Amino acid sequence: xxxxxxxxxxKLTPYVPGEQPKxxxxxxxxxxxxxxxxxxxxxxxxxxxxxxRLRLYPDPDSSALKQAIARHHGVGVDxxxxxxxxxxxxxxxxxxxxxxxxxxxxxDITYSFYPVYCGLYDIDYAAIPLxxxxxxxxxxxxxxxxxxxxxxxxxxxxxxxxxxLGEVERLATGNPGSLVVIDEAYVDFGGTPIPTAIPLIxxxxxxxxxxxxxxxxxxxxxRVGFAIGQKGLIEGLDRVKNSFxxxxxxxxxxxxxxxxxxxxxxxxxxxxxxxxxxxILARNLVELGFEVLPSAANFLFARHPQRDAAQLAQALRxxxxxxxxxxxxxxxxxxxxxxxxxxxxxxxxTALRDILASxxx
Numbered sequence: 001x002x003x004x005x006x007x008x009x010x011k012l013t014p015y016v017p018g019e020q021p022k023x024x025x026x027x028x029x030x031x032x033x034x035x036x037x038x039x040x041x042x043x044x045x046x047x048x049x050x051x052x053r054l055r056l057y058p059d060p061d062s063s064a065l066k067q068a069i070a071r072h073h074g075v076g077v078d079x080x081x082x083x084x085x086x087x088x089x090x091x092x093x094x095x096x097x098x099x100x101x102x103x104x105x106x107x108d109i110t111y112s113f114y115p116v117y118c119g120l121y122d123i124d125y126a127a128i129p130l131x132x133x134x135x136x137x138x139x140x141x142x143x144x145x146x147x148x149x150x151x152x153x154x155x156x157x158x159x160x161x162x163x164x165l166g167e168v169e170r171l172a173t174g175n176p177g178s179l180v181v182i183d184e185a186y187v188d189f190g191g192t193p194i195p196t197a198i199p200l201i202x203x204x205x206x207x208x209x210x211x212x213x214x215x216x217x218x219x220x221x222x223r224v225g226f227a228i229g230q231k232g233l234i235e236g237l238d239r240v241k242n243s244f245x246x247x248x249x250x251x252x253x254x255x256x257x258x259x260x261x262x263x264x265x266x267x268x269x270x271x272x273x274x275x276x277x278x279x280i281l282a283r284n285l286v287e288l289g290f291e292v293l294p295s296a297a298n299f300l301f302a303r304h305p306q307r308d309a310a311q312l313a314q315a316l317r318x319x320x321x322x323x324x325x326x327x328x329x330x331x332x333x334x335x336x337x338x339x340x341x342x343x344x345x346x347x348x349x350t351a352l353r354d355i356l357a358s359x360x361x
C-alpha cells in the first residue's frame with residue numbers, strides 16, 4: 001500500500017462497475033443501459049448550448065433542470081435536489097442524512113455501492129437478508145429497532161423485484177425516527193402507472209426518493225440524477241453539495257437533461273418498448289429451462305438449474321454477448337441480463353439455445 005494513503009483509503013473496498021469491454025460486434029447486456037437512444041431534443045439542446053457560453057460557469061443551482069423535474073413529478077422546486085448521476089446524489093445522502101451513529105439498514109443482496117459509501121463515510125450498517133425468493137420483507141426492517149436509516153432500490157437490484165408502495169409507506173410510517181431512502185433507478189420500467197413513491201413524500205417527512213436519467217431517459221453518458229423529498233431534506237443535501245462542489249452539473253448536462261424530461265412521448269415509447277421486450281425475453285428464457293424472477297426493471301435475473309452461471313456467461317462472451325455474473329453468496333448461480341433491442345434479445349436466446357444443446361442434458 002502507498003505510504004501516503006490515509007487510513008480511510010486503506011480500509012476501502014471500492015465499488016466495481018460493470019465491464020465496458022471493447023469487442024467487435026458486441027451484444028452488450030451487462031450494465032443496464034437503455035438500448036434506445038435519448039430524445040432527439042437532447043442533442044439539439046446541447047448543440048444550441050455549444051459556443052461562447054461554455055467559458056462561463058453553469059448555474060450552480062441547476063434551476064432550469066430542477067423546474068423541469070418538479071413540473072414532471074408535480075412537486076415544488078424546493079423539493080428537488082440534482083447531482084452528477086444518482087451515485088453522487090446517494091453519496092451526499094449517506095454523508096448528510098444517514099450518518100447518525102446507528103446502523104443503516106439495506107438488503108444483503110442489493111446495489112453494492114451502499115456498503116462502499118458506508119466504508120467511505122465510516123457508517124455502520126446491517127445487511128438484512130432477503131427472503132428465499134429474493135423479496136424484501138418489511139417486518140424485518142421494522143423489527144430491527146433503532147437504526148440510522150433504511151435504503152434500498154425499488155425495484156431492487158440485481159433481482160428486479162418490486163416492493164409494493166403500500167409496503168414502502170408502511171416502512172416510512174413505522175420508522176419515524178430515521179430516514180427511508182427509495183432508490184428508484186429502474187422504477188420507470190415497473191408498469192403503468194409508474195409505481196414511484198414520490199406521491200408519498202407529501203405526507204412523510206422521513207421519505208426521500210432518488211432517481212436517475214441514465215436508464216429510462218437514456219442519458220447514462222451525461223450523468224444526471226436527482227432526489228425528491230420534503231424541503232428540510234433537500235436543504236440538508238444542498239449543505240453537503242455546497243461544501244463539496246458548488247457547480248456539480250455542467251451546462252450541457254443541464255440542457256440535455258431538461259430536454260429529456262420534457263419529451264414525454266419519447267420517454268413513454270422507449271420505456272414501453274423495453275417492458276415489452278422484457279416480457280418476451282422472460283418467456284423465451286423459461287422455455288429454455290431458466291428460472292426467471294419477476295422483474296419490474298430493465299433487466300432479468302435468471303438461473304438455469306442444470307448449468308453453471310459462470311460457464312454460461314463465459315460461453316456467451318465467446319460469442320460476443322456480455323451479461324453480468326455476480327460471484328456473491330446466494331446469487332452466484334444467477335445471471336443479470338439487461339434488456340436489449342429485440343434483435344439483441346433474439347441473439348441472446350439463439351446463443352443460449354445452442355450452448356445448452358451443445359453441452360448435453
